[in-house]
Amino acid sequence: METSPSNGALRMTSLPGVESGGRIVLLPTSEATLWILLGGAAKASCKRRGTHVPFLGSESRRTMKRVLVLVIFLFAMVACPAVASGSPVLSASVFVGKSTVPATGAGVTIRAILSGATRCVWRSSPAIKGFDDATTCSTRLARVAKIPANPLNVKRRYTFTIKVSTADTSLTARAVVVQDAPVSSTTTTTTTPTTTTTPTTTTTPTTTPPAPLLTGFEPTNNWAGYVLPDTSGPFTYASGQWTVPTLNCAATPNGSSSVWVGVGGSYLPDGQPSGLLLQTGVTDQCANGIQSDVGWWELYPSTPNVAQNYEDFQVKAGDVMRAEITFDASNQTWETELDDVGTGLSGISVIGTGWAVYETSSLPTSPVPVGPAVQGVTTGLSYAGGTTAEWIVEDYQVNTTEVPFADFGTVNFTNLATSLAGASLSTDDGLYLDENQQVLAVPSAPFGNAFSITYGG
Numbered sequence: 001m002e003t004s005p006s007n008g009a010l011r012m013t014s015l016p017g018v019e020s021g022g023r024i025v026l027l028p029t030s031e032a033t034l035w036i037l038l039g040g041a042a043k044a045s046c047k048r049r050g051t052h053v054p055f056l057g058s059e060s061r062r063t064m065k066r067v068l069v070l071v072i073f074l075f076a077m078v079a080c081p082a083v084a085s086g087s088p089v090l091s092a093s094v095f096v097g098k099s100t101v102p103a104t105g106a107g108v109t110i111r112a113i114l115s116g117a118t119r120c121v122w123r124s125s126p127a128i129k130g131f132d133d134a135t136t137c138s139t140r141l142a143r144v145a146k147i148p149a150n151p152l153n154v155k156r157r158y159t160f161t162i163k164v165s166t167a168d169t170s171l172t173a174r175a176v177v178v179q180d181a182p183v184s185s186t187t188t189t190t191t192t193p194t195t196t197t198t199p200t201t202t203t204t205p206t207t208t209p210p211a212p213l214l215t216g217f218e219p220t221n222n223w224a225g226y227v228l229p230d231t232s233g234p235f236t237y238a239s240g241q242w243t244v245p246t247l248n249c250a251a252t253p254n255g256s257s258s259v260w261v262g263v264g265g266s267y268l269p270d271g272q273p274s275g276l277l278l279q280t281g282v283t284d285q286c287a288n289g290i291q292s293d294v295g296w297w298e299l300y301p302s303t304p305n306v307a308q309n310y311e312d313f314q315v316k317a318g319d320v321m322r323a324e325i326t327f328d329a330s331n332q333t334w335e336t337e338l339d340d341v342g343t344g345l346s347g348i349s350v351i352g353t354g355w356a357v358y359e360t361s362s363l364p365t366s367p368v369p370v371g372p373a374v375q376g377v378t379t380g381l382s383y384a385g386g387t388t389a390e391w392i393v394e395d396y397q398v399n400t401t402e403v404p405f406a407d408f409g410t411v412n413f414t415n416l417a418t419s420l421a422g423a424s425l426s427t428d429d430g431l432y433l434d435e436n437q438q439v440l441a442v443p444s445a446p447f448g449n450a451f452s453i454t455y456g457g
Contacts, residue, residue: 090116092164092173103150103182110160110175112141117164125159126219126434137164148437150179156434157218161271174271217427217443219434222402224441224453225392225413226429227266230420234275234385235263237419239324244293246317248407249286252457255406256285258394261323264386265300275386276301280323280336280349282315283396286406291317297336297349302381310347311375313357315340322415327385334383351383389418393441393453395433405433405440407455414450425451 097109114120120137124145131145141162150156161174240261247255258281265277280297293315298307315321320341327334338347339360346363349355356373358364391413395405416425425446433441440457 090164090166090169090171092117092162092171094160094162094173094175096160096175096177099177101147101177101179103180105147105149105179108145108147108177110143110145112162112173114139114141114162114164116166118167119165121163123161123163125161125221126156126437127221128158131160145177147177147179150182156181159218172267172271172273174267217430217432220431221435222395222397222433223390223392223431224394224433225390225431225443226425226446226451227392227431228389228418228420228423228425228429229266229268229274230387230389230418230423231268231270232420234327234387235325235389235419236327236329236385237324237417238263238389239322239415239417240391240413241320241322241415242411242413244282244315244317244319244321245284245408245411247284247286247291248409249289249291252404252406253286253289255404256283256396257406257408258283258392258396259321259408259411260390260392260394261325262386262390262392263325264388266386266388266390268387274388276383277390278325278334278336278351278383278386279390280325280338280347282321282338284317284406284408293317293319295321295338295340295347297338297347297355299351299378299381299383306378306381308349308355308376310338310355310357313338313340313345313347314343316342319343325389334385349378351378351381354378389420391416391451392431393433395435395440402435405435405457407457408441410452410454412450412452416449416451 091114093113095111095113097111098106101108110122112120114137117137119134120141121134122132122143124131128145128147131143135141135143145158145160147158156179158177158179159174160177161172163170163172165171238261242259245257245259247257249255260279260281262277262279262281264275265279266274268274277298277300279300280295282293282295284291284293295310295313295315296308297310300307322337322339322341324337325334326337333353334351336347336349340346341360344360345357346360347355347357348363354374354377356375358373393408393411395402397403427445430443430445432439432443438457440455441453442456444452444454
């Protein structure tokens with residue numbers, strides 16, 4: 001098979017039943033051309049040294065079948081290359097040159113093997129200077145991460161991801177590098193008493209043990225808490241309870257933090273995203289040293305992005321809050337509920353309907369916002385569920401930048417519950433908040449159906 005340099009036509013030589021001197025020129029221009037060529041091929045196959053052979057002879061029929069199949073196949077390859085090769089499948093895999101690095105820091109090469117991607121974006125967590133960037137996609141990519149010296153007294157985990165996408169879909173692949181903890185040097189101090197008959201004593205201090213709250217946890221840029229995965233399918237229920245903290249507005253006079261319960265918005269252990277994030281909670285903020293608190297719900301991401309504060313829903317430090325995400329099977333709707341036990345008010349949102357505030361004692365049997373309580377509609381939104389459940393204190397972003405993080409002291413999450421039978425938290429599910437090599441918030445180990453998160457800035 002060769003390509004004609006003049007017009008790009010495919011030429012096929014020595015076809016079955018065609019004299020060696022005969023050629024068929026396939027011009028991928030129109031359906032009419034194909035029929036003409038088929039007719040020419042039939043005529044050629046029926047000639048043997050100038051003698052016509054009956055067209056319906058068995059040998060001729062076999063020859064024509066071969067010619068017909070080959071011509072149609074080659075026509076499909078030229079005119080419809082997608083049929084011959086198939087549409088590219090979007091895929092991505094990430095590999096690291098070394099999975100551990102010393103506490104003093106090192107450069108690590110992150111490699112990716114891709115298919116079908118039109119947009120590629122690298123990310124690191126905790127963020128490494130010069131690593132995060134969009135790049136031109138190709139089948140193989142490589143990027144060097146310069147991991148700095150470890151300022152903590154525990155091991156650090158760096159997560160490197162590449163998000164690849166097309167016009168229709170996207171996926172994220174990731175790999176993890178663990179950095180060793182610094183080794184505290186041990187010193188030997190020799191004390192020689194004035195009395196020579198007293199033996200010399202040697203004291204060897206022990207190495208400071210790692211802080212237990214960080215052991216096994218993964219760093220993030222803006223979340224601290226727990227993310228529970230469910231690889232068997234989406235959560236249909238997640239809930240938790242906490243007390244609105246009293247912020248240290250003297251130390252962080254313009255700081256903010258959010259405490260919330262959610263479903264989705266994270267990743268499964270295999271690196272696959274867990275779906276959109278549906279969440280509800282309370283934002284606590286200091287403005288010129290004065291604390292204020294507001295209840296809200298959010299579906300993220302959404303178009304347009306919907307993050308709604310509840311009106312006429314007074315929240316203050318010391319209030320006991322209860323939040324839940326629920327799939328109502330009878331109505332086939334996803335709902336959020338935020339209860340203020342102190343005021344007896346509840347903020348309700350129903351995806352596809354709207355959001356409202358009710359007295360907790362008079363909630364509708366099926367909480368579909370109706371009447372004067374309605375504060376907005378969500379008819380343009382949809383949600384398919386998520387395969388992770390979260391209990392988080394967040395340093396949220398405004399215009400892609402984290403706001404100053406407030407000193408919230410300690411938040412205790414209690415009465416945790418999900419739809420996953422027999423589920424329990426482990427330190428493998430924990431996240432601590434690390435910004436620019438500074439630990440700002442760390443969870444405790446889980447105890448029963450509870451845990452705490454402590455400010456560390």
